[in-house]
Amino acid sequence: MITRHELKELASFEIEDVNFVNLFLNVDPTENPKDEWLVRFKNMARDTINNAKPDQKKKVQKDIELIEKYLSDKPEGMKRGMAIISCSEKGFWRVYHTAIPFLNKLVVDHDPFIKPLAAMVDLYQRYLVMVVDNTRAKVLITRIGEIDEVNDVSSNLEDPNTGKDGSKSDAGAHRADKQRDKVQKSVYKDALKVVEVVLAEEGIKRILLGGTDRSRAIFKDTLPLPLRERVVGEFVVEAKSNKSEILERLMPVMQGVEYNFERKALDGLFDLNKGTALGLSDVLTALQQGNVHKMYVLSHVTTPGSSCTQCGALTPERDRPCPYCGSTMRHINYMLDHAIQRAIDQGARVDMLDEAPRLEKVGGIGAVLRY
Ligand SMILES: [Zn+2]
The missing domain is CATH 3.30.1330.30 (Ribosomal protein L30/S12)
Structure with a gap:
């Protein structure tokens, strides 16, 4: 995980006559069933040392040895991407595990090399995700290829669709409809309170909305206009789906949203x-x-x-x-x-x-x- 705050810390380094060794690796277990990333690192390390200027060589070698030692113990907490930034001259060492793999890269520079990390933070903006159905509203937050559930608001009343009232009469059906609307509205109202707190606390601007077409439409009607304007994408998913199922459904939606925002922004650049x-x-x-x-x-x-x-x-x-x-x-x-x-x-x-x-x-x- 890399946060904007950490990115800012890395960006604040002045350019000096020191060498930072910056390693970015794809360690995705499906692509590296036998930990092939270690061999890839060693190959890049050898090339880097061979290409280093004579005055750099020793210092670069020292950082590479530190990294190699760390990697050969197979670090804990590995996901699909790993970044290591080391500068032994300054006693600086950082490791980032990310849910999105990096392109393999080893860079020696006068300060931390942040482009791959900045790209990740930029491409994976945080979204508030709502997943709604008749009796339930889940609130989740995405973070760089991952998703966390913040709250799950559901009614303690039974879903009237599967309720005890088996009556087939018009009056019964009408009662069931009314009851369902009531439950739905109260769940959405509670969820809305959660949403408002989360948006304010986390500084998130964009909302993605999941659920059936009908539930999403009803939920959107209950949203005050300023919040409705923040809904930038919608997707179909069942509210009982787990986190990773939801993430899988919303990834393409998120990428589409980012793409459109970027195109619009680029038009501004050439205006x-x-x-x-x-x-x-x-x-x-x-x-x-x-x-x-x-x-x-x-x-x-x-x-x-x-x-x-x-x-x-x-x-x-x-x-x-x-x-x-x-x-x-x-x-x-x-x-x-x-x-x-x-x-x-x-x-x-x-x-x-x-x-x-x-x-x-x-x-x-x-x-x-x-x-
Ligand atoms: Zn100057």
Whole structure:
């Protein structure tokens, strides 16, 4: 699990003359029945040590040995993805187990490499999930490929559909209908109280709604307008389904919702009437001015750059001194990662995209500006 808070902590590191070894692994047991991930790590580690500059080699080797020792004991709490960030020079060590696998990657950089973690946090926004039927309303929260049940509100009255009243008369049926509506309304009212508390406490903005068509429609009618506007997707599921069945049903809905939000946001980025920065150079200038509201990055793009050894300014690759303070610049291999860190550190939102031809044309990075 990685939280926004932890991401912010990682993003706050300054670029220094130290080496962070950052490992990202797919440890999904279905794809690694014989713990093949350990061999993959060892291969990447060997290449990394071979390619390290002479002055780095020893330090990088030390962190890799620490990681190897940790991995060979088969760590507890493993899920499908594992990230390890180690910098023995600074006594820094972090392990993250995630429900979504990473692409295998080993990166040595001057500070924590956060792109894969930022992408995960961004792509798997938290949603409040409601699953409703006649006598029941479940409240759940999604967290990066996982789902937790928060509350299960159900009526202690029997479901009138299967109730004792076996009468087939019109009057009986009418009574049963009325009774059912009453039960349903009171359950939904109680669930609504839970929803309001959870949304406020967890700062969640989006709601997904599951259940039969009829139950969802009735539930939506009981929602006050501000909450109804937060329902961004719906899906069919039985309320008695367990957590993983619900998660399976809502994953594609969630991905569709994210995709649509991203497309809309990208349209904003290329809207000439808005204040935007396109391309590395303009975005870095905007970051320097603290003027980035939201940044978009193509996840597969890698670009080098430079950072000032004194003031920390980030610029496209340059062999001249810092444009801001005149000090010497340091070469940076993974510039977009540093741009992401700077943006997160400044409290800007970062959106990672897998595919966006328009963004690719301008170098894989763009930003909507604050002013
Ligand atoms: Zn400078």
